[in-house]
Amino acid sequence: MHQRTVAVIAALALVLGALGAVVHGQPLSGEYRLGVLEPLTGPIAFEGKRHLEGYELMRDLINERFGGVMGRKLVIVAGDAVDPTAAASEATRLITREGVKIITGTYSSTLCGAASEAAARHNAIYWETSCVDPRFTRRGLKTVFRTEIDGTGFGWYNIEFIAKHLAHRFGKKPNELRVAFLSEDSSYGQGVTEAARARAKQEFGMAEVAAEYYAFATTNDFTPIVLKLKALNPDVVHHIARGQDAVLFWRASREQNFQFKALVHAGATGYGSPDFGKALGADGNGPFALLEPGPGFIVEKLRPEGQRIERAFRDHVKQKTGLDSPAGGHQLAAGGLWLLKLVLDRARTDELEKFRATVMAMDLPVGSSVNGWGVKFDESGQNSNARVQHYMLQWQNGQLLTVWPEEFTTNRAKWIPLGAWDQRK
Secondary structure, rough: OHHHHHHHHHHHHHHHHHHHHHHHHOOOEEEEEEEEOOOOOOOOOOHHHHHHHHHHHHHHHHHHHHOEEEOOOEEEEEEEOOHHHHHHHHHHHHOOOOOOOOOEOOOOOOHHHHHHHHHHHHEEEEEEEEOOOOHHOOOOOOOEEEEOHHHHHHHHHHHHHHHHHHHHHOOOOOHOOOOEEEEOOOOHHHHHHHHHHHHHHHOOOOOOEEHHHHHHHOOOOOOOHHHHHHHOOOOOEEEEEEOOHHHHHHHHHHHHHOOEEEEEEEOEEEEEEEOHHHHHHHHHOOOOOEEEOOOEOOOOHOHHHHHHHHHHHHHHHHHHHOOOOOOOHHHHHHHHHHHHHHHHHOOOOHHHHHHHHHHHHEEEEEOOOOOHHEEOOOOOOOEEEHHOOEEEEEEOOOEEEEEEEEHOOOOOOOOOOOOOHHHOO
16 A cells, blocks of 8 residues: 555544544543643733633543543643743743643744744754744754644735635736735744735736835834825735734724725734724724634534534533634644644654654645644644645624635625725624
């Protein structure tokens, strides 16, 4: 039998085994301690706490229904990575004082580099589930792995959506579109934006009318940026925001009557955060955010093994939080933690060489896991962008709804083009 076929069958057997092994009441034996680093204080603590909650929700589901990790109860030991210095020191503490062999986190592209380098110095495994800085897996660190796509994948998806779903609805060809690129200036924003800029120009010939960066933590007045972009008359604003800057930009655009046909974002922060809807309600109708699947997602489109774990996680989230659909931060953490469980259950060890060999042998098609993700890591430790299926969600009346790809959702995008501010109801 072909070696690739054997790998696929083995990986699928692992998934199905984990799903079926509700362990028939067999008690877990001992504990497995996992380090989790998140920004739990500071300017993005609201997202760090949501990401940690996602880990905790999946941890409880794994312990209660899926046999723990390697037959042991999964225990989370958390650290506060408020900034890169703290991320490195907390990673060191978790390894040297708490005795963890694997660290996961960190939600933020400004934190994952320092945290993972500290882990590498101690030969500990670093399992990133959210940070999208393209440089993260390009440092030659054999201890580093990432389950999420990188910023290049985010940028690719955004331009795919603009070119193939928006352009014709504006009555234009992709090469007739005028795009203004706006972004916060961290490695996250830069990575996504630069990838999007390159594809927009090189593959589709879109006209770039602006490429503006700003410091998200200190920029409180977006009026000057809005007035500059308004004068350039873009069709699309490609805005990678980090937090409240999304709310501030949207409000300033409305105040200045800045008219554009669509706004497109990527990631579980800014326009991808529940906080945008809480702040604006129906006044926030219209923006698109590339995320994990939200309301309207057709779970039946996944493979059988993907359907089982997706339903189990969604049911668990609703039971524990009352949410009909998990937040993006929940899904990033949970999806990554589920894949880590699959690796550890198969490897039966966290010893680096065997763990890494197990990761490299994983080969799951799209639709196999939480969020509809698949698995195929390359030698750098990056999961294949093509296997990490993402979805475009849109703010409609205070809720992020899945709208694209259309075959995965019962919902449809509205306000294309956006139209007048007072007509988006």
